[in-house]
Amino acid sequence: MKKATTVEAKAKEIVKKHGGDKSSLICILQDIQNEYNYLPKEALLAVGAQMQIPASRIYEVATFYNSFSLRPRGQYLIEVCAGTACHVQGAFNLMDRLKRDLGVECGETTKDNVFTLEEVRCLGCCSLAPVVRIGGNIHPYLTQDEIPKILRNYRKQG
Amino acid sequence: MKKISSIDELKKAGEKGAKSLFPSSVKIIVGMATSGIASGADKVYEALDKEIKKKKLPYILAKTGSMGMDFIEPLVDVIEKDKPRLSFGKMTPEKVPQLLEQIGKGNIDKIKPIYRTDAEDIIAKCEKKHYLKGNVSEYLKDIPQMEAIPFYKKQIKIATRNCGVIDPESIDEYIARGGYLSLHKALTTMSANEIIDEIIKSGLRGRGGGGFPAGVKWQSCRSAHGDIKYVICNGDEGDPGAYMDRSIMEGDPHSVIEGMIIGAYAIGAQEGFIYVRNEYPLAVANLTKAIGDARSRGMLGKNILGTNFSFDIKISKGAGAFVCGESTALMASLEGKAGEPRAKYIHTVEHGLWDRPSNLNNVETWANVPVIISRSGKWFSEIGIPNNSGTKVFSLVGKVNNIGLVEVPLGIPLKDIVYDIGGGIPGNRKFKAVQTGGPSGGCIPASMIDLSVDFDSLWDAGSMMGSGGMIVMDEKTCMVDLARYFIEFLVSESCGKCTPCREGVRRMNDILHDICAGKGREGDIELLEAMAKGIKDGSLCALGGSAPNPVLSTIKYFREEYDAHIRQKRCPAGVCRALIKYEINAKKCTGCTVCAKKCPSGCISGEKKKAHKIDQKKCIKCGICMESCKFDAITVK
Numbered sequence: 001m002k003k004a005t006t007v008e009a010k011a012k013e014i015v016k017k018h019g020g021d022k023s024s025l026i027c028i029l030q031d032i033q034n035e036y037n038y039l040p041k042e043a044l045l046a047v048g049a050q051m052q053i054p055a056s057r058i059y060e061v062a063t064f065y066n067s068f069s070l071r072p073r074g075q076y077l078i079e080v081c082a083g084t085a086c087h088v089q090g091a092f093n094l095m096d097r098l099k100r101d102l103g104v105e106c107g108e109t110t111k112d113n114v115f116t117l118e119e120v121r122c123l124g125c126c127s128l129a130p131v132v133r134i135g136g137n138i139h140p141y142l143t144q145d146e147i148p149k150i151l152r153n154y155r156k157q158g
Numbered sequence: 159m160k161k162i163s164s165i166d167e168l169k170k171a172g173e174k175g176a177k178s179l180f181p182s183s184v185k186i187i188v189g190m191a192t193s194g195i196a197s198g199a200d201k202v203y204e205a206l207d208k209e210i211k212k213k214k215l216p217y218i219l220a221k222t223g224s225m226g227m228d229f230i231e232p233l234v235d236v237i238e239k240d241k242p243r244l245s246f247g248k249m250t251p252e253k254v255p256q257l258l259e260q261i262g263k264g265n266i267d268k269i270k271p272i273y274r275t276d277a278e279d280i281i282a283k284c285e286k287k288h289y290l291k292g293n294v295s296e297y298l299k300d301i302p303q304m305e306a307i308p309f310y311k312k313q314i315k316i317a318t319r320n321c322g323v324i325d326p327e328s329i330d331e332y333i334a335r336g337g338y339l340s341l342h343k344a345l346t347t348m349s350a351n352e353i354i355d356e357i358i359k360s361g362l363r364g365r366g367g368g369g370f371p372a373g374v375k376w377q378s379c380r381s382a383h384g385d386i387k388y389v390i391c392n393g394d395e396g397d398p399g400a401y402m403d404r405s406i407m408e409g410d411p412h413s414v415i416e417g418m419i420i421g422a423y424a425i426g427a428q429e430g431f432i433y434v435r436n437e438y439p440l441a442v443a444n445l446t447k448a449i450g451d452a453r454s455r456g457m458l459g460k461n462i463l464g465t466n467f468s469f470d471i472k473i474s475k476g477a478g479a480f481v482c483g484e485s486t487a488l489m490a491s492l493e494g495k496a497g498e499p500r501a502k503y504i505h506t507v508e509h510g511l512w513d514r515p516s517n518l519n520n521v522e523t524w525a526n527v528p529v530i531i532s533r534s535g536k537w538f539s540e541i542g543i544p545n546n547s548g549t550k551v552f553s554l555v556g557k558v559n560n561i562g563l564v565e566v567p568l569g570i571p572l573k574d575i576v577y578d579i580g581g582g583i584p585g586n587r588k589f590k591a592v593q594t595g596g597p598s599g600g601c602i603p604a605s606m607i608d609l610s611v612d613f614d615s616l617w618d619a620g621s622m623m624g625s626g627g628m629i630v631m632d633e634k635t636c637m638v639d640l641a642r643y644f645i646e647f648l649v650s651e652s653c654g655k656c657t658p659c660r661e662g663v664r665r666m667n668d669i670l671h672d673i674c675a676g677k678g679r680e681g682d683i684e685l686l687e688a689m690a691k692g693i694k695d696g697s698l699c700a701l702g703g704s705a706p707n708p709v710l711s712t713i714k715y716f717r718e719e720y721d722a723h724i725r726q727k728r729c730p731a732g733v734c735r736a737l738i739k740y741e742i743n744a745k746k747c748t749g750c751t752v753c754a755k756k757c758p759s760g761c762i763s764g765e766k767k768k769a770h771k772i773d774q775k776k777c778i779k780c781g782i783c784m785e786s787c788k789f790d791a792i793t794v795k
Binding site for chain 2: 026027064067085100124125
């Protein structure tokens with residue numbers, strides 16, 4: 001966990017960058033998440049104080065949108081596409097395999113903090129179904145069989 | 159960069175762009191949309207760059223968006239002076255040296271192009287520009303022309319006119335293909351009312367799903383009271399299975415920007431917003447670059463193209479909420495709030511963003527606008543069928559051979575899309591249905607393959623156009639599971655504001671889960687139908703109002719599959735895990751042991767070179783044995 005004071009300072013800096021306009025709240029949260037990989041509580045409280053928005057409303061926005069996470073994520077985010085094209089091509093089998101191989105449920109992070117497993121609502125790569133995005137890289141036409149090797153490679157990269 | 163303030167300066171920029179589109183030296187272009195990159199286009203680009211530098215070849219290397227032919231990506235085009243543009247599919251870094259070797263030698267003995275383009279139809283300028291000068295050489299005669307290959311034959315490219323042709327980062331190339339000429343025409347020769355009349359005449363209906371006439375919406379927003387008005391581009395393409403808006407934003411961002419500026423001028427708006435899905439990073443990057451370029455060239459900002467009109471655009475990134483595709487929810491999100499829809503009787507054209515008149519159209523709708531202004535509303539209205547004019551981009555995906563984006567005139571028979579363009583179903587399997595309209599849509603069964611694909615016919619068939627996702631399904635797709643999939647999607651995407659949607663959809667989900675798990679009861683179908691009616695009637699927004707559609711349309715056309723699940727505890731398509739079992743056909747099994755090695759639960763046993771067996775008690779039904787068997791020996795029942 002980062003020290004609260006630095007998190008607060010960073011959050012304030014990000015608010016300042018957006019000019020403190022209340023309609024920028026989502027952009028501000030996105031920038032904070034880019035910085036820390038999740039939304040630290042200290043940062044949200046600092047944003048609220050700075051922008052004079054009640055913490056309850058920030059919490060509402062942070063929990064309404066799927067892309068925000070209130071828990072720290074691992075080094076690599078694994079997003080299993082749950083779009084229709086991926087579903088009919090058996091994406092659910094990939095999700096099950098990942099759960100088994102990583103020993104986590106969807107939404108959880110592995111104990112070594114390397115991977116966080118999540119589901120995403122269509123990556124718009126329907127022609128390559130089924131796809132899984134890992135650390136921003138799209139893996140097309142993925143089969144269950146390839147998963148162990150791919151996970152090993154990411155672990156090796158460190 | 160100097161600002162453009164006259165038609166001459168605009169034409170000059172176009173000439174510069176034309177030089178790079180029709181170069182005098184060899185040019186190699188790689189399709190680098192998200193789908194191209196995911197298929198390995200970035201590695202092909204790197205290999206080309208390295209090899210060209212190593213051999214000190216005087217070739218230009220460039221990037222472009224997607225032609226829509228996703229099934230042959232990565233796609234590389236080669237232009238040599240006065241020769242047809244050649245397109246090479248399924249490129250790999252390994253093939254790069256061979257490709258470079260044959261360029262300039264005047265042959266194609268090493269790698270064959272998939273098709274050639276002798277001339278480019280520049281639709282926004284109503285002009286044909288030739289790559290080929292003179293006759294086509296003997297060795298290229300057998301290579302089909304682009305417009306002759308089945309995938310393209312029935313397509314008309316208006317909204318996707320520049321995708322896969324221009325470099326999305328080059329404003330000059332966009333101008334060379336007629337870009338910003340419509341804007342100039344609109345600003346200097348047309349009144350706001352004339353523009354709106356032209357859009358009304360064109361019959362353009364919103365491409366985001368609702369199909370509301372765009373011109374009428376513009377008119378209402380123009381007439382609304384208020385000095386400050388907004389135009390908004392909905393780039394929150396949330397329908398799973400649809401990605402045409404991504405492709406346009408990535409491959410031709412200026413077409414959206416130009417459409418919005420024309421719209422803003424007609425409506426009287428000073429500010430515009432593009433709301434893009436967070437899941438589309440390349441679209442955000444290309445739009446950001448395009449907006450910056452448009453601003454520095456005088457198409458955005460103060461005194462656009464030297465006129466009195468001023469307007470600017472901001473990009474706003476979504477944060478992952480399907481409901482934000484709904485206009486009022488999107489506007490709430492733009493205001494920095496949770497994206498909850500509100501009642502529709504307060505029209506957004508009067509009270510929209512920050513309670514001010516706001517006109518929202520989606521990406522594809524905006525991209526059509528410049529062509530309508532340049533070619534006239536009448537021209538556009540003659541494409542397609544009455545009341546459904548123009549073209550629509552569909553993402554043809556799922557169990558079909560030619561997967562990709564296709565832009566076809568409205569009113570085309572479904573059969574033409576699935577079979578002529580899509581090339582039919584892979585593996586000689588039986589075509590079962592097409593799902594359109596995303597989670598708000600429904601399924602069109604094989605028996606209705608002759609259906610005209612337009613807003614009204616799809617609606618009458620119990621589905622809808624939506625944003626144009628077209629997911630083809632074969633006999634291995636379970637329709638009950640598909641209905642369950644959509645309902646589950648909607649359970650997690652319901653914003654929770656009104657009870658029928660929040661609680662009702664959840665209960666439908668429970669029932670569907672039970673049916674798929676073999677716990678369905680007599681009367682479940684009737685219960686689903688009754689609940690669907692309540693949810694449809696009682697929900698505030700279109701998400702809830704259309705949520706039961708996938709269930710209703712699958713019950714309507716595939717009731718026997720529901721019956722099989724409920725009464726016989728059987729999944730005819732072999733998908734629902736609780737109702738299926740994998741078996742090994744002893745006659746076909748060669749005892750190669752591949753499945754036994756791959757089985758994660760260790761439930762397959764047998765001696766080498768002898769038929770294997772599956773222990774049903776241990777089987778977790780992951781299907782990997784079936785995926786890996788080369789002898790077709792695994793069956794699912």
